[in-house]
Amino acid sequence: MSEILILGGGGMVGQKLAARLRADDPTCSLTLFDLGYPPEGVASATIEVGDLAAPGALTDLAQRRFDTVYYLASVVSGDAEINFSKGYDVNVHPMFAFLEALRAEHEATSGAYFPRVIFTSSIAVFGGPYPAAIPDDFTTSPQTSYGAQKLICETLVQDYSRKGFIDGMSLRLPTICVRPGKANLAASSFYSGIIREPLNGQEAILPVPDTIRHWFASPRAAAGFLAHAATLDTSELGIHRALNLPGVSCTVADQIEALRSVAGQAAVDLIKPQPDDAIFKIVSGWPEAFTADRATALGFRAETDFCQIVETYIADELN
């Protein structure tokens, strides 16, 4: 029986992933660790409440020798940009402590313990200027603290994997859209808000021009990426342990057009432009599209247009 740990299991993606893993394998052992959980959480999972930045928290978890660890826990981009110390304290130092603790278990078992570690990185590791479609070997050069923190963790995951202490990989997720629930401090939060709020009969604020283009996948696709990563033959990754995942490239105008085609003009009328320079500054530096050739060849799949993403939200959240 496979023993699985999800760090950040209380978050939106963590919950989607837990439900997906439970559906895929009713016999797997699922342990979730997070600061808190939504009241309608996933059934049949062990829920643990704790702070991964607390001394010793991750060491205790590492000593339980889970077969597969999903490392999703993170301060989001907007928060990490405003609260510099908090970003590093949560997004970098615990990863290092955790990898060290996993290495200790690896060595205590003479190498027999060799966990699969799947880290959710981000396309925020890149910095412009970008080509129209970013190739798999495009250079990283973070333009936010969040991106810098993700790149540092990727670098650690690759080095610990190369040394044979863990079997790790980093998945550079597209912006996840449409996120259910409430807006958060992520600079990308409005990308979901302009679809989610109108579909729920509420006004949404659009803080950037509708010509901005970005890269998306649904929460369902994100759970699918993560489930697939656990089954991957990592020898196919070679030495490069970070993957750009597939997604949908579209402008805000394309998003709005998809909303109109699915839900009509009345929904679109609920979107209220309200420019925010701070958000514009962050998101205008983000990538617009990726080739994602390696990940696609390795079997990772996402939606192919934004209408599908809207329909996924309706199917998974509103029915």
Next chain:
Amino acid sequence: MSEILILGGGGMVGQKLAARLRADDPTCSLTLFDLGYPPEGVASATIEVGDLAAPGALTDLAQRRFDTVYYLASVVSGDAEINFSKGYDVNVHPMFAFLEALRAEHEATSGAYFPRVIFTSSIAVFGGPYPAAIPDDFTTSPQTSYGAQKLICETLVQDYSRKGFIDGMSLRLPTICVRPGKANLAASSFYSGIIREPLNGQEAILPVPDTIRHWFASPRAAAGFLAHAATLDTSELGIHRALNLPGVSCTVADQIEALRSVAGQAAVDLIKPQPDDAIFKIVSGWPEAFTADRATALGFRAETDFCQIVETYIADELN
């Protein structure tokens, strides 16, 4: 009067840099910090002995608010590969502690303290396969722990600079050759040994095939890069704070040919092939050549052929 700190000032490059800075400006204040120093050290510099990995050591130095800090201190590549914990303990954690201490001074002075920080990174941040000449925007993907540690520090220097806490940059030095003195644990050590030992009438071991191509600059060029970096208008760096520096691309056979042309066949006869798979594995993954367009446009200069590098060694070390 400019106040300059060189972390790792007792090392070979640190000593060359101190001599160069002293020659350029007899009035500057030079402070060197390192575990130890060669007996024939640079005159007119304040020599401090200490361990930057010791608790508080770098905080004390940061509080002295040097105008310019050179961060050269590092465990070398071969050592970092064998001694995993030591590599991170010396090459990563002190950098983070130092940047945090500099940020505290920046904030304590309401931003008035804004030091120039020049970090010596390495071409080991890259991973193959490589194009014949690596462009400035080639992706980083370290294949050694040393390279991973340098990339993590680069990422920190860029993020602290982007946030305006320091005015930092990372210089990806070519392999420095011909190093004076003794062989060290760097996997690249033999590149100097096969020139230095024969020029001193001693046998040298060549652990790799002579078809291996690599990227070089002399110690004199390295000191020149670092001196130039202190005077650079960093607004020209834009958002990308790491630079690939210029150098000479040549094979081991080219190196040997240069030695023959300068010192004759008797010198070449002192080179003894003795294959070492561990060294071959590391150095065969290293880059062979760079375009270094950005650094060249910014005024960084190196030798243009390996004969010049041999002649620099003879002029600076044997006369």
